[in-house]
Every structure is written in C-alpha cells, then in structure tokens.
Amino acid sequence: MTSAEIHKRRVAAVARGVGSTISSYVDHASGGTLTDVDGREWIDFAAGIAVTSVGNSAPRVIEAVQRQVERFTHTCFMVAPYEAYVAVCEQLNELTPGAFEKRSALFNSGAEAVENAVKIARYHTKRPAIVVFDHGYHGRTNLTMALTAKNMPYKNGFGPFAPEIYRAPMSYPLRDGLDGPAAAARAIDVIEKQVGASNVAAVLIEPIQGEGGFVVPAPGFLPALAEWTREAGAVFIADEIQTGFCRTGSWFASSHEDVEPDLITTAKGIAGGLPLAAVTGRASIMDSVHAGGLGGTYGGNPIACAAALASIETMRELDLAGAARHIGGRITARLSELDHPAIAEVRGRGAMIAVELPDASATAAVAAECHANGLLVLTCGTYGNVLRFLPPLVMPDDVLDRGLDILTAALTSR
Ligand SMILES: *Cc1c(COP(=O)(O)O)cnc(C)c1O
DSSP states (O other): OOHHHHHHHHHHHSOTTSOOSOSOOEEEEOSSEEEETTSOEEEESSHHHHTOTTOTTOHHHHHHHHHHHHHOSOOOTTTSOOHHHHHHHHHHHHHSSOSSOEEEEEESSHHHHHHHHHHHHHHHHOOOEEEEETTOOOOSSHHHHHHOOOOTTTTTTOOOOOSSEEEEOOOOHHHHOOOHHHHHHHHHHHHHHHTOGGGEEEEEEOSSOSTTTOOOOOTTHHHHHHHHHHHTTOEEEEEOTTTTTTTTSSSOGGGGGTOOOSEEEEOGGGGTTSOOEEEEEEHHHHTTSOTTSSOOSSTTOHHHHHHHHHHHHHHHHTTHHHHHHHHHHHHHHHHHHHOOTTOOEEEEETTEEEEEOSOHHHHHHHHHHHHHTTEEOEEESTTSOEEEEOOOTTOOHHHHHHHHHHHHHHHHTO
C-alpha cells in the first residue's frame, strides 16, 4: 500500500482536526532516519517531537518491552503494583535537579503531568492562581489549553477555559532586549500587581520554551523567578517535557542555571517512544496530597516503565547528554557559517536548536523545501516563524551532516 493510498483512507477515516507534518506514511524508523511505505528515506530532525532521543526501536528498549509484554501488560498500579513503576520514580528522583528528598508520580501524557503538577501545587498551597508565560505551551486538555499561550491551532473555538490562570511576560532576548534580571523584574511586577503574591499557587515555566519558539530566557531570568516564587510561598514548576532527558545537553535544562524547581514535569523523551509522563518534586509538596488523590488507569503502565528504564540506561551508557552537546555544536556551527540576512537568530541548547526567520510564510517555504528533499523538520513559535531541530541523540554524524546540507541549501535558496 502506498502513502497516497493510505492517505485517501485517512481522509475518510481520521478526524480532520488531527494534522500531520508530512503526508508520507512510515514503514520503519531507526536512530536517525524514517523510511516511508514508498521506500523513501527521511532524515529525522523531529524525533517525534523530541521523543525518540534514544532512537526509534532502540535495542535496549525493544528487549525491555518484549520481556515485559511476556510477563504482564497491565494490572493498574493503583490496583496491583509492580517494581518497574517504583524503579522509574527512583530514577526520576535521582536524576532531576535538587539535592532534597523527592517523590514522583507517573501519568500517560505531558498534559496529564502538567494537570497533576497544578493539582499538587494548589492542594499544597491552598491557593488558586497559576502563573504562566507568553509563548508558553503546556498541552491541549482543557486546563492545559488555558495554560498554553497560542490561540491557533491549540485553543481557537475550544473554550471556555479554566479560570485562575495568569500570563506574565517571558524573557525573549531577541525581541525584548532585556537582560535576565530586568525581564524577571518585569514579570514579577505583573504577578504582584495583577495577581498578588499571596494568591499564587505556582509559577509554571518551560526553562527553554518548546512550541513557543525555542525561546531561551536571558541568563538570570529563571533563577530570579524561582527565588521570588519561593519567597512568595508558591511552588516553582519547571515543565521539562520537551527539554528533559538529555535533550539540552544535561539531564534537565533547569541545571544550566542551577535552578532547583520544586516540581518538574517530564514526558516526551522519557521512554523511547512509549507513552509515559511524570511529576517529580519535593517530598514535602508531593506527599501533601491525600492518599488516592493522584493516579489514573494507565499511569505508569508497566511496558512504558520498562521502556523508560531501558531508555535511561541507554542515555547513561551512551552519554546522550554529551551527544546532545555535540549535535548542537555541529548544527550551530553550520548555521552560523551561513550568515544569511533572513536568519534573525540561531538559538537553543544542546540538540534543541532553532532558527528564527522573518515570517511564517518564509518558514513554511523552507520547511517545505526540506521535506521535498527528504529532511523532516518542524516549525514552531507564536508567529510560526521558527524552524526547530530535534534530532534523535543517537544520530550519526554523517546522517546529521546530510540533513544539514539539505537544510542549509533550503535556507540559502531563500
Ligand atoms: C509536548 C509538551 C506538553 C504536552 O505533552 P503531551 O504529551 O503532548 O500531552 C507539555 N509541555 C511541554 C513543554 C511540551 O513540549
């Protein structure tokens, strides 16, 4: 069956609201390429949106999943618990920043983790307000739509949204020209004047924004915000769903500025492509919730947990944080060479790099040319004018370089 044939069936069977970047259908994938059903190879600069950091069908993940499927597929941790769930929580507590006692809880998706982090913060503080930021993205469920900044396509027509969500200005150095402390002072002023420090349950922020445009806040912004949050008696939540698990060149992006969030949400890169998410944080906050207050039928499914343990082992053994720094250095070096007037900025950390272009149509055109030449890239940003690169962290240099050849040719043809 060809992609065109499947696509015809898809249009008749799949809801139109579910989109796809490309219209080719995948047959199999590895640690850097996808092969579609038409036999065409794609260089993968998307990793399923920063998910397959250890590669697709990574050897340890295959083995762990197969072993687990044979033992049991599901008992529900809330009904009959199993060790793999506990082991994933132990790993999360150890790997996340913060030298304090921690607890974790597991869920299915990033949005579900964010929802639970908000539940926990509100329960712990007995306060209502959640502060989020311009360009922020936290998911597509009702609460997380309210937390997400961008209207189209995420929110338009899907309201009314959850109350007690307040948006503060983000540090966006290219656009606001402010240093970190000044940008933090601006955000804190909005919070104090428009929300009131004593009403704030949590400040929720991506240490590097994902869908919002790979916006890296100016140095000092995150630490100042975290400090204010602590002084206000609120919970500082880092949404590391896109930045976590080695993507930015360390286990978690908060570490680049020595920020120790009270709670961290994770998902995407955690389990080699299987659906798993988590909230990890200070034991005193996590354990404030009454027994039975957190959970879900599938949260911490044993197959997903086995995949997570195998992925984490792969990240340790192959030093994928180091690999992310290497990949980022290679991408940045090639893009910086270009010195093209259309490139407003090359930014990011580790293997989470983006170029900001003048507008959405130029960005869509470059992406389309990359796709025509077999390079899978994604766009992002509130203004749709950012091309983002999220290759699997196991991508070999020769594949990466071939991808960069296609990308730089597409950029310079503009
Ligand atoms: C993807 C993402 C989410 C939502 O995760 P889902 O698994 O799609 O629900 C939340 N926050 C950030 C920062 C993300 O990148």
